[in-house]
Amino acid sequence: MTRIHSLLKRQLKRHLDDPDSIPPEWQNFIGAVNDAYWQSDADRRMLERSLDLSSQELLQANSELRTIFQAFPDLLYRLDNQGTILDCKAGYTNDLFIPLGKLIGKKIHDVPLDIVGVKLFEAIHQVQENRSMATIEYPMQIKGQNNFYEARLLPIMEDQIIVIVRNITNLRQAEEELILLATAIEQSSESVIIVDRKEKIQYANPAFEALSGFTRKELTGKNYSIFMDDRHDENFYKKIWDIISIGKMWSGRITNRMKDGTSREFETRISPVRDSTGKIVNFVSVIRDITNEIKLEAQLQQAHKMESIGTLAGGIAHDFNNILSSVFGFTELALNEAKIGTSQHEHLQEILIAGNRARDLVKQILTFSRQIDQEQKPIQVKPILKEALRLLRSSIPTTVNIKENVQSNSLVMGDPTQIHQVLMNLCLNAAHAMENDGGVLTVRLSDVELNSEFVSNHPDLKPGPYIELTVTDTGHGIPLNVIEKIFDPFFTTKEKGEGTGMGLSVVHGIVRSHGGDIHACSEPEKGSTFKVFLPKIERRLKPAEKVDRLIPTGTERILFIDDEPALVEANKQILKSLGYDVVTRTSSIEALQLFEEKKDHFDLVITDMTMPHMTGIKLAEKLLQIRPDIPVILCTGFSSMIDEQEALDMN
Numbered sequence: 001m002t003r004i005h006s007l008l009k010r011q012l013k014r015h016l017d018d019p020d021s022i023p024p025e026w027q028n029f030i031g032a033v034n035d036a037y038w039q040s041d042a043d044r045r046m047l048e049r050s051l052d053l054s055s056q057e058l059l060q061a062n063s064e065l066r067t068i069f070q071a072f073p074d075l076l077y078r079l080d081n082q083g084t085i086l087d088c089k090a091g092y093t094n095d096l097f098i099p100l101g102k103l104i105g106k107k108i109h110d111v112p113l114d115i116v117g118v119k120l121f122e123a124i125h126q127v128q129e130n131r132s133m134a135t136i137e138y139p140m141q142i143k144g145q146n147n148f149y150e151a152r153l154l155p156i157m158e159d160q161i162i163v164i165v166r167n168i169t170n171l172r173q174a175e176e177e178l179i180l181l182a183t184a185i186e187q188s189s190e191s192v193i194i195v196d197r198k199e200k201i202q203y204a205n206p207a208f209e210a211l212s213g214f215t216r217k218e219l220t221g222k223n224y225s226i227f228m229d230d231r232h233d234e235n236f237y238k239k240i241w242d243i244i245s246i247g248k249m250w251s252g253r254i255t256n257r258m259k260d261g262t263s264r265e266f267e268t269r270i271s272p273v274r275d276s277t278g279k280i281v282n283f284v285s286v287i288r289d290i291t292n293e294i295k296l297e298a299q300l301q302q303a304h305k306m307e308s309i310g311t312l313a314g315g316i317a318h319d320f321n322n323i324l325s326s327v328f329g330f331t332e333l334a335l336n337e338a339k340i341g342t343s344q345h346e347h348l349q350e351i352l353i354a355g356n357r358a359r360d361l362v363k364q365i366l367t368f369s370r371q372i373d374q375e376q377k378p379i380q381v382k383p384i385l386k387e388a389l390r391l392l393r394s395s396i397p398t399t400v401n402i403k404e405n406v407q408s409n410s411l412v413m414g415d416p417t418q419i420h421q422v423l424m425n426l427c428l429n430a431a432h433a434m435e436n437d438g439g440v441l442t443v444r445l446s447d448v449e450l451n452s453e454f455v456s457n458h459p460d461l462k463p464g465p466y467i468e469l470t471v472t473d474t475g476h477g478i479p480l481n482v483i484e485k486i487f488d489p490f491f492t493t494k495e496k497g498e499g500t501g502m503g504l505s506v507v508h509g510i511v512r513s514h515g516g517d518i519h520a521c522s523e524p525e526k527g528s529t530f531k532v533f534l535p536k537i538e539r540r541l542k543p544a545e546k547v548d549r550l551i552p553t554g555t556e557r558i559l560f561i562d563d564e565p566a567l568v569e570a571n572k573q574i575l576k577s578l579g580y581d582v583v584t585r586t587s588s589i590e591a592l593q594l595f596e597e598k599k600d601h602f603d604l605v606i607t608d609m610t611m612p613h614m615t616g617i618k619l620a621e622k623l624l625q626i627r628p629d630i631p632v633i634l635c636t637g638f639s640s641m642i643d644e645q646e647a648l649d650m651n
């Protein structure tokens with residue numbers, strides 16, 4: 001037998017005097033009991049060691065858990081089924097307005113504001129009844145700042161509840177900013193479209209829907225290539241993609257094709273969109289429709305070009321007019337000396353005929369440049385149109401059918417001869433476009449009211465009542481590259497000898513001088529339409545009374561001034577042939593000096609308007625200062641510098 005355990009030895013001594021003298025029949029039993037005692041000691045020591053280790057591990061685990069809780073940003077509460085706070089962990093939050101130790105034992109719905117307490121109380125009952133999570137959100141002011149919180153309540157064992165409170169102020173602000181941004185994009189007047197790296201459309205705002213004609217549902221998932229226009233080649237789009245795919249922004253003008261097949265011009269900015277890692281995931285395009293702006297720019301450029309050409313043409317025509325005056329003057333003088341029926345007389349007549357043709361061309365140029373005198377008065381366009389169509393029917397091929405739709409009896413302020421010229425020119429051009437295959441020439445005259453939106457694309461017009469003259473043909477149409485030039489002087493598509501190229505430019509000048517506007521639209525092989533707008537007048541103006549003035553005749557002495565020597569000589573000879581005594585000067589300065597010396601020597605002064613050093617107006621003013629009663633005649637090819645009333649005001 002092994003050594004007897006001390007506890008067993010104590011029991012044997014109590015029952016046997018000598019614990020070492022054990023009867024033989026008990027030895028096996030006593031040995032088994034002794035082994036059990038020793039085994040019990042071993043088990044107890046092992047259990048004590050296990051308990052010691054478990055306590056250390058539990059302390060360490062609790063320490064680690066507390067560290068985790070302290071690193072956790074949320075507030076954690078453990079509640080009983082009545083909502084009493086049994087425990088709480090604050091982590092590193094600064095949102096506690098009651099010390100942590102004073103929260104234990106309080107009802108959680110009594111701690112915050114009343115309105116929050118009611119929400120918490122209702123949520124606790126919901127969790128207890130459904131044994132499922134409940135979530136509430138509420139605002140609260142902490143340390144003078146408005147914050148938003150989210151509380152999640154979860155059921156745990158023994159009818160207890162865990163409450164996790166999180167500060168969602170930053171999240172709420174981010175959501176509000178996101179909503180604001182989304183609302184701004186949705187309501188933006190500029191179009192916004194987002195595509196992925198495969199050029200698939202992921203988003204389009206309402207402005208782009210309205211512009212393109214597609215709905216958002218139709219656009220989503222489609223490739224952006226549905227908007228590509230033939231005006232751009234593949235290389236154009238490749239260059240854009242090469243720029244944006246490396247993270248750079250691209251901006252420029254793009255022509256896109258809309259759902260209805262029309263093309264529009266856009267000012268576009270395409271920017272890459274990156275995720276949190278910096279990877280490009282999308283591209284956003286901000287698009288502004290500039291189609292109308294480009295049209296307006298083109299119209300303004302055309303207007304400036306026409307104005308510049310008109311100024312140049314007016315100057316040339318004025319100089320040419322002076323040359324023609326000399327030609328006419330000397331030719332008429334020669335005719336007076338030539339015998340009728342002689343070859344010399346016939347040759348001089350041919351010179352006059354050619355001169356008259358040249359004079360008509362000068363008139364057209366001056367009309368185009370709006371530098372010709374006009375006698376505008378209240379006129380009704382309807383009878384002028386009827387007369388023009390009557391003449392037209394006898395001068396165009398029978399294969400051209402004329403349809404008229406005249407609905408306006410309104411008046412405009414204008415020159416009837418020039419209005420007639422506009423009608424004839426437009427109608428003859430339309431008939432010429434149909435002379436080979438025939439067609440229909442439609443002429444309409446109606447009253448229209450032009451609003452601000454319409455005149456925004458026609459800078460020479462103002463909102464108000466107008467008459468609209470429309471001339472439409474079914475001819476071969478005008479190519480796009482030609483229609484931009486049709487109002488340019490000397491531009492023509494007719495064969496050599498069939499036209500001067502001044503027709504439409506003269507029409508343009510006449511319409512503009514009447515305060516109106518003209519524009520053309522055409523489609524190849526379908527025909528062309530010209531629209532003329534002229535401002536209406538509401539009442540007939542009383543025409544000014546004309547006063548006939550007799551040209552002075554006799555033997556008076558005339559001082560004649562012009563800077564063109566040939567013109568001076570021609571007029572001198574003509575005036576002399578009428579019996580006048582003529583003194584001439586080619587310099588306004590010299591003429592003034594002569595008049596100062598011999599102011600009573602002259603009965604009349606005739607002077608050109610445009611001269612170097614001193615204009616005819618300035619010369620006339622100085623002459624009248626020297627001698628107020630001296631008659632002065634101002635001569636000019638056009639009277640834009642001075643009108644009759646201004647001349648009368650000068651005396």
